[in-house]
Amino acid sequence: MRGLKGSGPSGGGGVPGGPSFSYSFQGDPHAIFAEFFGGRSPFDQFFHRNGGGPDGENMDTEDPFARFGMGGSGMGGFPRSFSTGMGGGGMGGQMVEKHQDPPVLHDLRVTLEEVFSGCTKRMKISHKRLNADRRTTRMEDKILEVEIKKGWKEGTKVTFPKEGDETPTNIPADVVFVVKDKPHPVFRRDGSDIVYPAKVSLREALCGCMVNAPTLDGRTVAVTTGDVVHPGMKRRITGEGLPLPKRPDRRGDLLVEYQVTFPERLSQSAKETIAQVLPP
Template identity: 50%
Template sequence: MVLIWTQFGVKNKNVNVKCKVRPMHRDDSSNSTSSGESKSDQEVPCLSIKPMGKDFYKVLGVSSDSNEDEIKRAYRKMALKFHPDKNSEADAEDKFKEIAEAYEILTDPKKRSIYDQFGEEGLKNGGGMSMSGQTNSPHYSYHGDAHATFSSFFRGSDHFDIFFGTDADGEDDLFNPFSRFTFSHVGGGGGPHGNDGLRRGRRRLQGLAVIQELLVTLEEVFHGCTKRMKITRRRLNPDGRSLRMEDKVLDVVVKKGWKAGTKITFPREGDETPNNTPADITFVLKDKKHSQYKRDGSNIVYTAKITLKEALCGCTVNVPTLDNRMMPLPCSDVIKPGAIRRLRGEGLPHPKMPAQRGDLVVEFQVLFPDRIPPQSREIIKHSLAKC
């Protein structure tokens, strides 16, 4: 008879099984085996067992001895290719999640070590299997947010800006889904776990936030206001698959003194798809051009036009305010072009302290005559002889 016993040597992804074989004769005693190994013992390969489950190296298109930088480069390439907001193929989302899962495991030294030794089953079994092949610890399953993994990987990098089309001013362009929405001004001054084909326990992805400019006048910023904005968006029908178009009016509250660039976000009020939670809608304040003022933070600048005579001889300028008053501004000194005067506390409210206000800055523009009569020229020469 032949007695075979095995020793397991584990390396990389494959479990290489080697057998030590020693021939035994019928007349050998069962107790005659010495504690040492016989010289006739031979160690020969017996069989090679490949772990069952996904080949995460193959998913990312890298070899099993790839370093972390190579894995990151491969993930960047694959994630950009299969991101659902860029790839419209039916299986793009599943592929994207599989890529994220592979990246999470292969960039975690502990998980990668377990995976290299025991494969995906080893991860599910907590790093090992019992002799009967049954699990001996809780199952591992991927519960990551593929979109969050993607965003955290690319956030702050050139690749994120290129993919999402974000320019220096924070505006979305290339792949901005804003074009899917219709906005109009109509007056007035999913749970954490998904369904519908997603694997149980996985979080649903969320579409990119929709950015929309919200024009406001300086008077609206001065007093505060509520803007009613009508949107048209896609929503799921009760069957969880088909979509319908629906209108909704959002009340955007603009508080006193808010500056241009202030963002007001309505969570999950945008488009919804079977596999995504609704996108956020963000309104970004933008000052509407004013006929009389320019804005400078909490200050407003008013240009007062005066004649050369008024600039030299003095005058009183009536300055309009945002709350429809006229403020007299006496000027007895000579006023040079570009000179400024301030009306303290007549500007816009400070956004953090609305009870305090900026200044109304009066900038003078001197209007020179096109011509001077000869007799007036002589008088001016005589009057300004010592100037």
């Protein structure tokens, strides 16, 4: 047959000792299709090469053999635009699934006065951002405004979505600010209550006393007691604490916590007097 050539004995995967053949098409594909279909191209009736038909103007009338790589070097070629590899740039490229990074936590220190009145904190952060090419990054500063609401408790979190570092392979992390109380020179916080440690002498503790307790809004409240004061005893003043987180129109309490100061030494006469007055 024309187009078939015997290549002689071969050690390939054929029958041992038998002939082996290879095939190479040498003809004109246009002529083959003309012989079977009666025309130079089997697609003429669909494409109307000279513009015939209602949609002829918009049809691609390029030679289908050349377009699909069938001319010149054989009939079995793939289209030149096809890609059978799995590289990222071809049709077989795989999409990379992005995952979000874990949250980035920052402590946000606030005073009791700021929790009492509410405030806005301006926090500066630096994070990576993608450039226009979506591959390289740059460092960028940003100011985040954190609104501290009245009465917020320690541990309250404020989240800014996707303000972490951005790279080509990730989803930026959320930036989270966690409210922390700054140590106060006068008060100690207990939820929505505030505790004022009031120092009294042993004499005041035994004989009664009055304490001027300060408040967060700058006032003082007089707290009087005629009872014997035990170390650690507390007196509650209603409504002088911090605003309640869910009811900022209402407030917690101010707790006056007595701390009794004992004398470092007593004279012999003082000891004898106290021994006669105090019960055994």
